[in-house]
Amino acid sequence: MKKEKIFICILVSFLALTAWSKNKSDIEIVKTRIFQEMMKDGSDDTKISQLLESIKEDGTWPGINYEDVSRTGFEHRFHSDNMNILARAYNSKSSKYYKSKKVKTTIELALKNWIDHDYFCDNWWHNQIGTPNNLVTLMLLVGDKLNPELVAKAQSIIGRAHINAGGARPGGDRIKIAGIQAKNCLFLDDDEKFNEVVGVIESEIKYVEWIGAKYGYGFRQIMGGFENRSHEGRGIQYDNSFHHRTDGVNNTLSYGTGYASAFAEWAAYTDDTEFSFSEEKLAQLIDYFLDGICKTSVFGKIPDVGAKNRSISREGSLNPYNAALPEKLISVTDYRKAEMQEIIDIRNNNKKPTLSHATFYWDSEHFSFQRPDWFASVRMYSTRNYNMEQPYNSEGFFNHHRGDGTNHISVTADEYKDLAPVMDYQKIPGTTVMQKTEMPGERELQKLGLTDFVGAATDGKYGAVAFDFRSPHDPLIARKAWFFFDEEYVCLGTGISCKTNLPVVTTLNQCLLRGNVLLSSEGKSAVVEKGEKAYENIDWIYHDNVGYVFPEPTAVYLKNDAEKGSWYRINRQTDSPKDEIERDVFKLWLDHGERPSDESYQYMVVPAVGLGELQNTSFNNKVKVLVNSPKLQAVWQKELQMCQAIFYQQGKLEINENIKLECATPGVFIVRTDGNKISEITVSDPARKNARMFVSIPQKVAVKAENFVALWNEDTQMSDLIIKLPGGNYAGDSVTIEL
Structure with missing residues (x-):
């Protein structure tokens, strides 16, 4: 009996040791994967040389404003970026600075400067996400080589990113902050806490109720996530759109994409280890990626400008997505593999999409429609959500009308690329807007919708969209509708009425000017000269492979000429370019006159059509109002x-x-x-x-x-x-x- 007890004790100890060894082995696998990901950018020796030569004795670099810690400034982020650029060179065998003592000394000098000053921004994001993320990256790259005293002091700064932090609101920010904390646990060899935090990351993949389901339309009055840890509508909605805040605004292509990327990152890091995410959570994230992010994007590759918020005021915000996110997801599961592979091929190899869909996101009042050759969307709002994201950090402060039945059309997918600096923000595609002498102030931008009857019907392939529009900015009402088919869609407006003696216009499109504009009047077509002009009795307008067809001869206004502006005009961040730029712009609109009463419009959009086909096809015989x-x-x-x-x-x-x-x-x-x-x-x-x-x-x-x-x-x-x-x-x- 005594020998049996000894044997059992030895066996239990062996199993415990085996489990501990497996745990440590999996931890090392995750750490190695993270290190490899951090090193992917490689090293630019020319850049390294510049950083080594230009750093000052106090550990600062010239050209960085270390005084401005405002929401529109905080160039200190370039300082912490520089430390990681140096750290990658230190670890890169292909760099001449590999294991360079000078590089290590420079990193320590720069880190000491940061620790001594503890640069703190007025924007919480830098304090709880941006700075901790850069510093934990530095620790995982070279922390074991740096002065232990500096490393220890850096912990209080990195530690501001934790799952109970004020900014760790459920949804987009919580998963990012948890990721930073998990990386820090790896650096500190805190395996128990790492396991807990990874569990938090996995648990964030869930559907959340629309906030109004519990609180009603007064949800803005409910305490925000800084003090209340409930979801409050933040996260993946049941329609596969994404809400970052409690305003019901669609954030699928901003915070929602970052949310998916953060989850995919950790799914790849932990794959085939004891920390692996469940198939259920992976499937849910992939559903959101394919049916939310990809169907809100043009051909699953390029952000739809209609779904973007204040970020359109940033240069390059409509650049194509790369394939990193779907490549991570396809590496960890076979769920919906064929669809995922098509998105990867579209993003990597410019493969033409095969998918046709009509998708309505009822929690966000957003509709998207795709055929292999074209894409369109309609953005609206109701009593259930706000019209637009607030112009946080002085970005996108002319976006008042960008939810007013916005209808963007894409064939090449870059029709609106970097148009924002020169855009006329009272002539947004698809909208009916009272033309004011100047836009309302930025504090008057975000408004709750005033009507309930906003939505769409879709069978998955075709769609009808309804917007009982009452402007929260102007004394203007209209009933607007869109009807989508395979080769065309119809746009109707009626009951257009305004109580102010100002003109009201409906804009068919405002996009980059590409080539000639042609029009047809009374059966005769001609090329339009550059400039701005009113035209009578128009049958159709043709520009950039898109036809605008009128069931009845219609008076239109058209401008095809240069427009001027600047990024700083719409974005007051300190690094926003202030130089005046010029873009050739195509703009087409209908004028309903001053103080209209029960006015209407009807037109048809025919995307991805050749001029000959437009001239020879009677679309009025195909579609009847x-x-x-x-x-x-x-x-x-x-x-x-x-x-x-x-x-x-x-x-x-x-x-x-x-x-x-x-x-x-x-x-x-x-x-x-x-x-x-x-x-x-x-x-x-x-x-x-x-x-x-x-x-x-x-x-x-x-x-x-x-x-x-x-x-x-x-x-x-x-x-x-x-x-x-x-x-x-x-x-x-x-x-x-x-x-």
Whole structure:
């Protein structure tokens, strides 16, 4: 018995030692992967030479303003960047400065300067993310070679990044801060804390309720994440968009992309170790990446300017994405591998996309539409979210109207690249805006929407979008609609009314000028001379492979000429370029006159079309506007045998002499027909108020399904359909019934 006890003790000790060894082995694997990632940028010996020669005796570098710690300044970040540039050279065998004593001494001199002054910015981000991230990178690169006293003193600065820090709000910032803390745990050999923090990173991948689901429309009054650790709507929404703050603004292509990148980074670091993330979390992140980030981007590769916020005021903000994020994700799981590989090929090899989709993000009031040859989007807002991100840090302070039914069109995907400095911010593509003598102040930029009826219906391939627009900035109302098909989409506006004696215009597009502009009037086409001019009786306008077709001859205003501006005009960061720049711009708009009352418009956009095709195709025969009134907007697409309609109130629509639609509840509809019968209906409730939609159609329906009931009415000779709508976190989504 005694020998058996000894054997058991030895066995338990052996197993514990084995587990400890496995843990240490996995820790070393993660550390090695992080080190390799940090070294990927390599070393530029010319840059290193400059840094070594220019550093001053006090450990500062010339050209950096060490006095300005404001939100628009803090050039100190270049100082901490320089230390890491030197550290990479110190570790790079291909550099002549490999293990250079002078490099190490210079790093210590620069680090001592930072520690002595503890540079603290008015913008919390630098204090809890930017600076700690740079310093923990320095520690993992060369910390074991530096003066131990300096290394110890740096810990208090790095330690400002921790999962209970004020800035570690659920969502985008929390996952970044946790990543910094995890790296510091590795440097400190704190395995237990590392395990805990990695668990926090994994746990951040989750769907969160739209903030209004709990608090209602007054959610801005709720205490923010600095004091309340609940999600409060921050993170991945159930529609796969992303909210960073409690304002309901779409942050998918800003904080939401950084969030995904941070998770993918740690998924790759911990892959095939005891710290690996679960397949469930990986799948959820990939769904968000493919269905959120990629479908909000042009061809999954280039940011859609319509989904960007204040960052459009930064030069290069519309540059293409690289493939680093999807490459990390595809390396750790096979989930949706073929789709992920296509995105990688699009980003790396300029492969043409094959995906067609129509996607509505009901939590963010954002719609995107793609065909292999073109992309378009519509941005809106409602009582459920704010119109635009605040102009934080003095960025993007002319963005007042960039959510007012913005409709951007892309064929080449760079139509709007770096246009922001010269843009006319009262003529945003797709919007109807009162033209003011000057824009309201930046403190008047962010506004909560004033209407409920904002949304879209989509069957995944086609989409109808509705915007009951009431401007929070001006005494202006309009009902705006977009109907998307394979080769074209229709834009309708009605009820356009304003109480001020100022002109109101609807802008069809404002983009970079590429080549000639042609117009057709009364069947005759001509090249437009450069300048600004009004034109009467226009049939169509053609520019940069996009046609703008008018069902009825229309008066338009067109400008194709140079515009001037500067990045500093829209971004007051100290490093924002102040030089005047010039861009050739194409601008096309409709003038509704001063103080309009119940004005309207209708036009069709035909992207990715050749001039010859535009001239020889009668798009008015393909698509017919059935109704354009404040009560009902509807179009018919002949080739698809499809009607799309928006009922702002109960009403009737005669699609043709054999098919009609009666709706007892307001909603957005996509109706597919087969001969004289309706074969499929897709519907949504933009107001998110109804649990069911009540529709009547003139045919008997024998189909039974979980999501609708059909009752034959002998008196009216119509089938009354009761359609169950998505609710809860999916209110605003569409439902499709097959008849």
